[in-house]
Amino acid sequence: GENVEQHPSTLSVQEGDSAVIKCTYSDSASNYFPWYKQELGKGPQLIIDIRSNVGEKKDQRIAVTLNKTAKHFSLHITETQPEDSAVYFCAASKTGRRALTFGSGTRLQVQP
Amino acid sequence: EAGVAQSPRYKIIEKRQSVAFWCNPISGHATLYWYQQILGQGPKLLIQFQNNGVVDDSQLPKDRFSAERLKGVDSTLKIQPAKLEDSAVYLCASSFPTGATDTQYFGPGTRLTVL
Numbered sequence: 001g002e003n004v005e006q007h008p009s010t011l012s013v014q015e016g017d018s019a020v021i022k023c024t025y026s027d028s029a030s031n032y033f034p035w036y037k038q039e040l041g042k043g044p045q046l047i048i049d050i051r052s053n054v055g056e057k058k059d060q061r062i063a064v065t066l067n068k069t070a071k072h073f074s075l076h077i078t079e080t081q082p083e084d085s086a087v088y089f090c091a092a093s094k095t096g097r098r099a100l101t102f103g104s105g106t107r108l109q110v111q112p
Numbered sequence: 113e114a115g116v117a118q119s120p121r122y123k124i125i126e127k128r129q130s131v132a133f134w135c136n137p138i139s140g141h142a143t144l145y146w147y148q149q150i151l152g153q154g155p156k157l158l159i160q161f162q163n164n165g166v167v168d169d170s171q172l173p174k175d176r177f178s179a180e181r182l183k184g185v186d187s188t189l190k191i192q193p194a195k196l197e198d199s200a201v202y203l204c205a206s207s208f209p210t211g212a213t214d215t216q217y218f219g220p221g222t223r224l225t226v227l
Contacts, residue, residue, distance in 0.1 A: 004154075006154075034215070034216075036218075041220075042220055042221075043116070043219050044155065046215060046216070046217065049215065089154050089155075091154070093214075097168070098143065098167075098209070099145060099157040099168055100155070100216060101157075102155050104152075104153055105152075105154055
């Protein structure tokens with residue numbers, strides 16, 4: 001089955017800096033890659049997603065890039081703010097198996 | 113639009129007891145998922161429903177876990193008997209299938225502690 005690896009497990013940045021989180025996947029048939037933000041005591045919240053027919057997608061301070069050949073995708077957060085502090089998960093799924101396979105998560109801490 | 117609702121939010125039980133969790137998906141969402149999230153890990157699929165039929169339960173420990181989705185709306189996940197390793201957050205998600213892949217929306221989860 002699909003395996004998703006996520007790095008780093010923890011990331012600390014200064015407010016205003018950029019943060020990058022990277023994921024790799026194993027199943028070349030995977031074609032949908034969402035990113036979720038999870039705050040303490042809450043369920044995961046979708047922040048951005050990308051499909052395999054697109055190489056990059058941007059939404060304000062958040063962007064995701066996808067390299068299908070290398071089977072990796074990355075989350076980029078620019079101008080980080082303290083409220084960006086949370087655990088971020090990448091995930092993957094494919095046509096015919098809609099359930100998500102998640103990475104192990106990255107705890108992002110933005111220092112004011 | 114109301115989100116995915118789950119109850120209870122917290123539950124503490126002794127091992128070998130039984131427990132049930134309830135999920136109400138977003139209105140109109142035909143697909144419903146139950147995920148288990150152990151502390152420090154990403155969510156892992158337990159079971160997926162399409163309307164009231166099971167699509168994928170390959171990772172559900174069927175000797176102790178059961179789930180149903182009567183009338184294709186609300187769903188209940190049950191554990192009987194519970195083990196210490198069942199301590200986790202149980203997340204319910206729903207989606208409206210569009211195209212080849214879904215956008216899944218998660219509820220707040222039920223945190224289960226087994227003593």
